[in-house]
Amino acid sequence: MKIAVLDDYALASPRLADWPELGDVTVFQDTITGTDLVDRLRPFDVICLMRERTPMGADLIAQLPNLRLIVTSGPRNASIDLPAARAAGITVCGTQSRKTTTSELTTLMMLALNRRLLPEVANLSAGGWQSGLGRDVAGLTLGLIGLGNIGAQMAVIGKALGMDIVAWSPNLTHARCTELDVARAENLTDLMARADVASVHMVLSDRSKGLVDAAAFAAAKQGQVFINTSRGPLVDTGALLDGLLAGKPAMAGLDVFDVEPLPLDDPLRDPDLIASGQLLLTPHLGYTTEATFRLFYTQTVEAIRAYQAGTPIREL
Structure with missing residues (x-):
């Protein structure tokens, strides 16, 4: 299973969660758009989003035939077209969030x-x-x-x-x-x-x-x-x-x-x-703390494991 972790500007995901044995994991630190984004994401079965940094609209989803699972940090993400994902047979899961x-x-x-x-x-x-x-x-x-x-x-x-x-x-x-x-x-x-x-x-x-x-x-x-x-x-x-x-x-x-x-x-x-x-x-620091990102990435890994086991969790 090919897994993309998007928009990890601080390259925090590898040290905050246990990714081995999930599959082939690629971490991207930058944000891109347009056809470059489609070309980047087309090979992946799983895309892990950091909040709304990369929107997943219907047009983008339609161009990703391998995509089977989207995991977003946080319990909701308005930038994901959920009906388009469901129509394409893609499972969408979230994580919990911190409050302060x-x-x-x-x-x-x-x-x-x-x-x-x-x-x-x-x-x-x-x-x-x-x-x-x-x-x-x-x-x-x-x-x-x-x-x-x-x-x-x-x-x-x-x-x-x-x-x-x-x-x-x-x-x-x-x-x-x-x-x-x-x-x-x-x-x-x-x-x-x-x-x-x-x-x-x-x-x-x-x-x-x-x-x-x-x-x-x-x-x-x-x-x-x-x-x-x-x-x-x-x-x-x-x-x-x-x-x-x-x-x-x-x-x-x-x-x-x-x-x-x-x-x-x-x-x-x-x-x-x-x-x-x-x-x-400031560069959108409101939720970028170690404790918050540890929760996000730990539960992202949990969601991928649960999907692989056939029992998705925290579905949106």
């Missing part, structure tokens, strides 16, 4: 931006000393766009740091806000107007794509720090860049992007915004 990694990164970005950590580090490295003043988060308002699992974790963390919490999403209920003891904004512009820190924690869908738009940034509170560690397309990137140039928001931290890896010519790679500390970019 993204909220930890969001907190790190929030503190780094408010305390001007990176500009001060850069100034010290260049031979200087203190060049500005940071901002305490205690007493600020944390606005959560989405109050699911990760949003709820951020509410707890924000309260522990002495912040007031307000939340909004299209389907957010008063009952959910009462359960978590947070205020509920009337709409997105209301949340943006109240939040000193606004953080996105929503699932990407056709309805939520581009949700945070120019109107939202125009309503942003003076001095706002905006953070997106959820999914890139939830935010209108052009509107965000225009907003940063206008000072609304004052700063932004992004861990997710419309296209990943982020192209070298992407407008977000603005050297002035980055050097000034106004824009913090």
Whole structure:
């Protein structure tokens, strides 16, 4: 059985799980698209995905006649065309996931931006000393766009740091806000107007794509720090860049992007915004921790073994 492990940028899979005896395993560290991707994947019986790094749409699936099993990290993957896979007789399985990694990164970005950590580090490295003043988060308002699992974790963390919490999403209920003891904004512009820190924690869908738009940034509170560690397309990137140039928001931290890896010519790679500390970019680190990847790859191996034994597990 020929097995492909895709998009393992850090080459973590060989050391985090026991792959021997499964078959002929090939690990790819890069992400490619188009006909090159089809040519690469055509020989494989099993494809192991790392989240949505390589989408498995119907067109791609139709060009992989040897494919019998897809295993994705995580319990769901919206980038896999499940009906197309089922129609082709392909089994699709997932893994469990861990719950706190993204909220930890969001907190790190929030503190780094408010305390001007990176500009001060850069100034010290260049031979200087203190060049500005940071901002305490205690007493600020944390606005959560989405109050699911990760949003709820951020509410707890924000309260522990002495912040007031307000939340909004299209389907957010008063009952959910009462359960978590947070205020509920009337709409997105209301949340943006109240939040000193606004953080996105929503699932990407056709309805939520581009949700945070120019109107939202125009309503942003003076001095706002905006953070997106959820999914890139939830935010209108052009509107965000225009907003940063206008000072609304004052700063932004992004861990997710419309296209990943982020192209070298992407407008977000603005050297002035980055050097000034106004824009913090990280390469989708929200879930990339050793414990999380150990779980992903260990359970990927379990899924392949179970399929080989004729008893697939965690089918999607």
